[in-house]
Amino acid sequence: METLELRVLRYFLAVTEERSITGAAEYLRISQPSLSRQLRQLEERLGHRLFERGSRTITLTAEGELLRDRAREIVALADRTETEIASMDEPVGGPVYLGCGESDAMRILARAARRVRVRWPQVRFHLYSGNAEDLGERLDSGLLDFAVLIEPADVSKYEYVRLPAADVWGVLMRRDHPLAARDAVSSADLEGLPLLVSRQMRAGGELAGWQGAAPERLDIVGTYNLPNNAALMVSEGVGCALCLDRIVNTGPDSDLTFRPLSPRFESGLDLVWRVDRRFSRAARCFLDELRGVIAGGARP
Template sequence: MEFRVLRYFLTVAREGSITGAADFLHVTQPTLSRQLKDLERELGKKLFNRSSHSIILTDEGMLLRKRAEEIIDMVDKLEAEFSSMEETITGDVYIGGGETDAMREIARVVKDLQISYPNIRYHLHSGNEDDVTERLDKGFLDFGILIQPADLSKYNYIDIPVKDVWGVVMRKDSPLAFKDTVQAVDLLNVPVICSRQVMKQTFSKNEFADWFGEDFDKLNVVTTYNLAYNAAIMVDEGIGYAVVLDKIVNTSIHSNLCFRPLAPRLESGLNIVWKKHHVFSAASDIFLKEIQEKFSNSLSDI
């Protein structure tokens, strides 16, 4: 199976038609159709349901699309790493993480590195812990930013010298908006919007559940979310109160929303992690050395 044919297949899947894909790839329609039929023959499976105007992926085609995207991503990353092995350091650094203000610490490292290594490119992937660790384990990411508590047994890691503060985002006209802080009892009789990570028991350790206490299971969770931006829209539309980290949702003077911290105060530390025995590109190795130096120095000053 050739990488070129996989790229052809992905283009057809994206365009939804042979004609559109052939135009995009600058190949003839008969050539592209023949390549797809050869691919189906090689795999022994039908990948498309064809009509006069469009094509739709079969279940086998959907599976191939997922695997082909992973393969092509890895090939592109490998090619980029080898192309960076020059006297002038170039290349790509892949970083994944959830929504957190700690990304500012990463941005400051990147900004400093740009002075000496302007040809290094940085690629950010947003996702929850499960998504980030899966991509780390498959080699699609070089580094991940995980909110504590997290399973660090498979990774090398360093603490990021900041903490995230937990609280509740709500409409400014809601009853709880007139309070300075939110206590557990305040959340018992209101609709609550929580991240899926918060609702998951992680290694029998869940900081929010521990903070809330024995009535955690009595929460009226009406919506779960993966990205806080979407949760903020639900709050703005009056669906409920969102348990989130501070500085993630827009609560400026022009926003309809406000943030109130939990009381007693609840904070979460963060780690930047990478696979043990991972072979870094020159660009990623430089980034690692920079964060080790800066974050270690910052922690020693605390």
């Protein structure tokens, strides 16, 4: 099979985003017949239909969805490589790619980033939020320089730095919820309580080491990837959410409040990177500054 050209992958992605060949052709500033021909040739080369063509819009087949996901990674990595090579002529500059779940420990990385920007203002930071599975995939594929993983996490295949922070697990609830009168939430309180949990937790992740309620006794009404949408569900009375402290607004103007688990349960955090990762100068400077922040006793 001939190698797929980046140009054709960009054409394909434009069609998936515009959901029409006409719109994609206008965006790309090429003729519609030329774009249609490129797409037909792409399908012939791969031996599969990539689109279901409707009267107004097109949708992706299963093969098309797979190519879309891979094409995004390939194009992003190619763009990143080009940017990094171009920035090698600069004193220290270019992008640093950071992946992190929603954690207040991000403040530590932010302090290191600020120190980098003071010394090397041409460095730019690109943040990606996701769960451990998302971050691991992007780290392994080279789309991220670093990722922050919540313990327990398998760091055996990575280099890592332990961050001087710990996330506290608890329950996010409405202020008018009966449990809001408690100082903490016990395992007995969780049993029968409608709960939204993270997808990782549902798979036996973060809370595996807590002496809490047995999973089969929990009334799990939904799962979430990142907590902001889960907070809206809590606000509307769908249930409470098992989550980390200080990642959702529970200030005086919020109708939500957070109560920690009892016995208290904390998760440490690790900044990880691939063992074989060849850092750009910008990424290396960021890691050096982060180590300096940690040595200085930085805490969120």
